[in-house]
Amino acid sequence: MKNHFLSRRAVTRSAVTAVAIAATLPLVTHGVASADTSTRLPAQTVTKKLADGSSITIARTNESARINPSMGGTPLHRNAWVSGRYTLSASDPKAKVGISAGYIVGCQLTLGANSTTDGTATAKSYQDISPETATVTAKTGAGVTLGPGQAANYYITDVEYKDAFGGKANTTSVSFPGSKGRLAYTNETMMINGCAGFAQARSYAKVQVTTESASQIVDVYGKPFSIG
Known part of the structure; x- marks a missing residue:
């Protein structure tokens, strides 16, 4: 993992705050969407052992999430405003950590191994969906059109930096200068169009850890919640 974009005056989006601090944190639940429905998601802390014997603790x-129909006012349109915070702490004080975070939104897909379909004839079970297998990728704040069985990957981290030639470049990974870090975001927006059936969303984070003898990416997922 490289940290050059933070050391070269990387700028995160205004809604995202990335600060190095000490760790402790939690995760997710579930809610049924209707107009202006607010869903409070539970906390989670995960500790993962790395190949060199050190560990990384990830807390959310x-x-x-606040969900309502969009200004279009039809069942085919809905919006979600999401907020959250991640705290990272590596046991090796010389380690470097980073994070890429976002949400997966599925139209008539059940997200997560513990989910089941709701009986809708066209519902599909896609239990292993990931950011890499999503149908479309977008920044939060953008609108996407999804049909049955499709999924969108909304990422909340967007860092600008100068590449080796002085040109403007972007990455979805935020790196920290040491073994601890925090990422917070407030009211990031996801806009879904065209989904006539039920829709679900779940948060995810990809955490990068680099030590003197190991480099590893740890994936963590939140619990799915309904967006209508």
Whole structure:
């Protein structure tokens, strides 16, 4: 993992705050969407052992979602405003950590191994969906059109930096200068169009850890919640 974009005056989007701090944090639940429905998602802390014997602790807290129909006012349109915070802490004080975070939104897909379809004839079970297998990728704040069985990957991290030639470049990975870090975001927006059936969303984070003898990416997922 490289940290050059933070050391070269990387700028995150205004809604995202990335600060190095000490760790502790939580995760997710579930809610049924209707006009202006607020969903409070539970906390989770995960500790993962790395190949060199060190470990990384990833905590998610303050996660919430507010869901309502879009200004289009039809069942085919809906919006979600999401907020949350991640705290990272590596046991090796010389380690470097980073994070890429976002949400997966599925139209008539059940997200997660513990989910089941709701009986809708066209519902599909896609239990292993990931950011890489999503149908479309977009920044939060953008609108996407999804049909049955399709999914969108909305990423909340967007860092600008100068590449080796001085040109403007972007990455979805935020790197921290040491073994601890925090990422917070507030009211990031996801706009879904065209989904006539039920829709679900779930948060995810890809955490990069680099030590003197190991480099690893750890994936963590939140619990799915309904967006209508």
